[in-house]
Amino acid sequence: MSDPVDRLLDAVELGESIIKNRDILQTTYIPNTIQHRTSEQEQVTQSLLPILKQSRPSNLLVYGKPGIGKTLVVKKVISKIQERVEKSNFPIKLVYSNSKEETTLYGLLVSLGRQLNLNEKELPTTGLAISEVFKRLLNKIDEGKLNAIFVIDEIDYLVQLISKTGKDILYQLTRANERLKQGSLTLVGISNDLTFKEKLDPRVISSLGEEEIVFTNYNVEQIKTILEERINEAFVENSVEDPALNLCAALVGGEHGDARRAIDLIRVAGEIAERQQSNKVTVEHVREASLKIEENKEETSLKSYPLHEKLIILAIMKANGSSTGEIYSSYKNLCKTVGRDELTQRRITQMLSEIELSGIITGRLVHQGIHGRTKKYKLTISSEMIKKTFKNDLTLKDII
């Protein structure tokens, strides 16, 4: 028997890896070709074309479910346009920022400003009023007679970042042209939250959505060809079995049509295959990967709950399928065990509905004759999962 450590080290030294280029399987990797998105690429380009003639394109809203190429397409179009205008002398500036990566509205505006070459002195990283930051951005556009396009990705997060003071900023951004003497500003918003418009001021909707492009989900066949190309670039030839590829496409394409999930799935399957020192990715590896990804998601969401939510989840685990009242008394006992003050039943009822939204528990209304009705809750995940996740939590150790 060879030494297990040596065996693994040897395999690496001999280059016996089925993944030849890991970076290509990262979701930040930009593929050479964008399949199945010809019409979307055309629509986005069409919409921004006026900028090349130095007139202002309409504001644009790009919509669609997660992982279906919105960021990819918009980034490609703006970088192609930027490439062209760099050769000419048109003062055109296309800038991109992602609201999810910023913690404040201020941060987001500064990130846009830096791309317009505003330095720390002209636009400090903290300390100004939002209206002042905005004014300086507009001045820069005005003075430079710039034709600017601001792409704000995951714009739904921006709506969350907006406090009372920043409430008007979206409106002002979309109407910035009215304040510009020279140059122009176009806003491109990207969102995967199809309901986010409902949270906006109607004035903002009408000006932001001057034009709208909706991306549709990929189907199983499309996910398959996207995967195929990634696999060809990232894996050693013939190391992913056809049935494994088909299963990947079916698992993801059938449900979400999300290319990001599909790529994650084949990456994890590849890693599992390597760990088992297999020279092929098989259907079993894909199944295992799918389970692992699901479990990781459950674990992350369980871990992210505050203490009282965790106690409620434990209360349900102890009395699965019980009513709100029963859960509440079990929860009160758990509070005693861990030495914490209990919250009111009203608050707990509210929390139950919130946890239900995450899908970890499901509730069912039960009519109890003259006693009215109550809601009964049960877990949708295994109690092993909960124990495993919570056992490292010092406060909960005793309960588990």
Ligand SMILES: Nc1ncnc2c1ncn2[C@@H]1O[C@H](COP(=O)(O)OP(=O)(O)OP(=O)(O)O)[C@@H](O)[C@H]1O
């Ligand atoms: N048509 C495609 N061809 C090749 N790769 C694709 C295609 N569509 C998406 N991808 C890949 O899938 C992943 C997700 O795509 P992208 O980031 O564009 O999704 P998105 O629509 O912006 O999603 P979200 O709303 O979650 O931000 C990326 O890694 C991207 O490279």
Ligand SMILES: [Mg+2]
């Ligand atoms: Mg995106």
